[in-house]
Amino acid sequence: MSDAEVMLSVSGVSKHFGGVIANENISLSVRKGEIVGLIGPNGSGKSTLFGSICGYHPIDKGSIKYRGRETKKMRTAEIARLGMVRTFQQTHVYDEMDCVRNMLISRPVRSSSVRSLLHRPNPDDLGRAEELLEFVGLASKRHLLAGSLSFGQQKLLEFAMALMNEPEVLLLDEPTAGINPTLINGLIDRLKQANERFGVTLFVIEHNMRVMMNLANEIHVLAAGRLIASGQPKDIQNDPRVIEAYLGGH
Numbered sequence: 001m002s003d004a005e006v007m008l009s010v011s012g013v014s015k016h017f018g019g020v021i022a023n024e025n026i027s028l029s030v031r032k033g034e035i036v037g038l039i040g041p042n043g044s045g046k047s048t049l050f051g052s053i054c055g056y057h058p059i060d061k062g063s064i065k066y067r068g069r070e071t072k073k074m075r076t077a078e079i080a081r082l083g084m085v086r087t088f089q090q091t092h093v094y095d096e097m098d099c100v101r102n103m104l105i106s107r108p109v110r111s112s113s114v115r116s117l118l119h120r121p122n123p124d125d126l127g128r129a130e131e132l133l134e135f136v137g138l139a140s141k142r143h144l145l146a147g148s149l150s151f152g153q154q155k156l157l158e159f160a161m162a163l164m165n166e167p168e169v170l171l172l173d174e175p176t177a178g179i180n181p182t183l184i185n186g187l188i189d190r191l192k193q194a195n196e197r198f199g200v201t202l203f204v205i206e207h208n209m210r211v212m213m214n215l216a217n218e219i220h221v222l223a224a225g226r227l228i229a230s231g232q233p234k235d236i237q238n239d240p241r242v243i244e245a246y247l248g249g250h
Contacts, residue, residue, distance in 0.1 A: 004031040005067070007169050007201050008053065008084070013062035015045075015052055021225045022048040025062070028220050028230065030169065035195050035202045037216035037233075039209070041245055045225040046205045047089065050171050054086045055079045066169070083168035089177060091154040095147030099138055099157055102146050103129035106161040132160040136190060152179040156187070163194060169201045170194075176211050184208070188215055213237060221245065 008030040015023040023045045030036045038046050052059045055076040064072045071079050094102050107125050121129075133142050136156040141149060146157055155178060162170055175191065176184050188211060194200050206212045212219060212233065219236045221229040223245035229236060236242055 004033055006030070007032050007067055008203065009063070009065040009068075010049070010053065011063040011065075013049070013052060013064060014060045015048055015057070016060055021045075023052065023059075023222075024225045026222070026225075026227045028227065030201060030203050032168075032201055033195070033199070034217050035191070035204065035215055037212045037219040038203065038205045038222065039207070039212055039219060039236075039242075040222035043224075044222040044245075046222055047173055048225075049222070050086060050173055050203075050205065054084065054171060080165065080167075083166075084171070085162050085165050085167040085169070086171040087155075087158050087162050087173055087175065089174045091151065091158050093146040093149075093154050093157055093161070096145060098145055099133055099142045099149075100126070100129055102157060102161055103133065103164050106164040129164065132163050133157075135163075135193075136160045137186070152183065155179060159190075159194075163198065163200070166198075167200060169203065172202060172204045172206075174205055174207060176206060176208050184211060191215060209237070 006029050010029070011027050013023055013026045026049060038049070040046055051057050053064055055071065055074050055078070059072055063070060066079065066082055066084055094105065097105070104121050104125060130139070130142065133139050136159055138153065138156055138160065141153065146154060149157060155175065159175065176187055179187055191202060192215065195202055204215065216233055219231065219233055220227060221236060221242050228241045228245060229239045
């Protein structure tokens with residue numbers, strides 16, 4: 001077990017929607033500097049857990065702590081200001097703004113208004129936006145409307161927008177979904193570079209097992225809302241509980 005600081009701690013978390021068990025008594029942790037994976041069949045509760053962690057809906061019981069601070073009653077914006085940001089399966093970009101403005105509006109508003117942020121951007125913010133668009137391979141698209149990009153390019157833009165927040169922990173919900181298969185290796189490299197170059201701790205939901213095996217240091221597996229296995233990729237890949245869960249999910 002790493003001696004690195006625990007950034008995110010989930011303890012005994014349960015979330016039900018009526019009579020449906022979405023998450024039941026889940027406990028896991030994410031340490032500073034790690035790339036941690038969360039996998040499981042469709043409907044296993046992965047996105048629900050991410051939603052709970054980031055404040056999108058209240059949990060029924062348990063504890064969620066970010067760097068030792070309880071966050072389960074905090075709003076999403078409060079949690080983001082602490083340094084934990086999430087992306088989604090479906091992209092959340094501003095279709096009628098170009099890529100640069102999407103980046104600028106993602107910057108936390110401090111003393112200036114959103115209007116001044118867009119029309120009189122801080123040179124440092126503008127430079128950071130350009131740097132991150134180049135980092136994700138969208139420099140040549142920077143003045144195109146976000147709505148004109150392909151779905152895969154929109155996901156890259158959303159990734160860059162999340163990095164614009166300078167998060168300490170970034171939760172990525174299926175980052176390779178909708179990405180052209182020939183570009184997936186490049187995206188894996190960018191995720192690893194973001195972890196190393198920007199010091200961002202990554203917690204990733206991913207259906208593509210090959211991606212997860214190449215990306216994560218540690219993997220947690222959900223099935224029917226419950227945590228059934230945790231460990232290093234090589235151990236997870238050969239775990240009979242995991243194999244059974246995936247076979248049962250088809």
